[in-house]
Amino acid sequence: MRILVTNDDGIYAEGIYALAGALARVGEVTVVAPDTQRSAVGHAITLTDPLRVTEARRNKKFFGYATSGTPADCVKLAIKSIMKGKPDLVVSGINLGANSGMNILYSGTVSGATEGALLGIPSFAISLDTFVRPDFSVAADFAAKLAQALNKKRLPKGTLLNVNVPAVPRTRLKGVKFTSQSHELFRDWFQKRTDPHGQTYYWMTGKFRTSAAKPGSDVEAIDKGHISVTPIQFDLTDYKFLSELETWDI
Numbered sequence: 001m002r003i004l005v006t007n008d009d010g011i012y013a014e015g016i017y018a019l020a021g022a023l024a025r026v027g028e029v030t031v032v033a034p035d036t037q038r039s040a041v042g043h044a045i046t047l048t049d050p051l052r053v054t055e056a057r058r059n060k061k062f063f064g065y066a067t068s069g070t071p072a073d074c075v076k077l078a079i080k081s082i083m084k085g086k087p088d089l090v091v092s093g094i095n096l097g098a099n100s101g102m103n104i105l106y107s108g109t110v111s112g113a114t115e116g117a118l119l120g121i122p123s124f125a126i127s128l129d130t131f132v133r134p135d136f137s138v139a140a141d142f143a144a145k146l147a148q149a150l151n152k153k154r155l156p157k158g159t160l161l162n163v164n165v166p167a168v169p170r171t172r173l174k175g176v177k178f179t180s181q182s183h184e185l186f187r188d189w190f191q192k193r194t195d196p197h198g199q200t201y202y203w204m205t206g207k208f209r210t211s212a213a214k215p216g217s218d219v220e221a222i223d224k225g226h227i228s229v230t231p232i233q234f235d236l237t238d239y240k241f242l243s244e245l246e247t248w249d250i
């Protein structure tokens with residue numbers, strides 16, 4: 001099994017190192033990831049600048065290819081230019097912080113996997129629900145297990161899996177729940193500050209969620225200590241409203 005690994009936290013992040021290590025137990029891993037932090041770039045691609053690629057080393061060994069692009073760029077470039085032949089699987093992560101609810105739209109991690117699915121390759125994104133003192137080992141082991149399952153099972157065309165792992169010790173983990181995407185949003189606002197030159201700048205900050213999570217959703221599963229696996233797709237059409245829209249006389 002040939003596995004392409006990417007992320008949005010950058011090739012030197014801890015999460016992608018744990019992920020590549022675990023996936024190397026089940027397949028031949030190629031890492032192509034952004035050379036810097038690229039969180040929340042969504043599905044952006046680079047058109048006006050060239051993409052630079054350098055070899056990245058970690059622990060004194062070749063680890064993968066660092067690019068100046070976004071996660072979607074990395075997957076495109078890997079499949080069309082860097083790898084010889086298509087991979088059997090694309091895995092993006094392990095992200096520092098959950099990618100649940102509407103945040104999926106902003107997530108570079110999810111977009112890395114989305115690009116894989118767009119190119120017709122089974123793909124999943126995986127994120128750990130914490131920003132402090134992360135232990136990626138549980139999520140990494142689950143990624144290897146899911147990779148093996150995807151070697152046998154088939155995903156529908158245009159569907160990818162979005163995995164979120166709660167940051168609980170292995171002994172308190174409650175198993176896997178298959179979930180729907182919740183509609184939770186970051187409630188964000190801007191801190192207004194003054195720079196050393198007297199100029200005003202703004203810095204976005206926020207809090208995730210103020211309401212109760214939708215039953216059966218990703219957020220609910222993570223909160224209760226389950227690994228959440230959500231099948232997602234990228235046809236954004238509102239089919240229910242489409243038929244009403246067709247009655248508009250415009």
Ligand code: MN
Nearest residue numbers: 008009039095
């Ligand atoms: Mn990230």
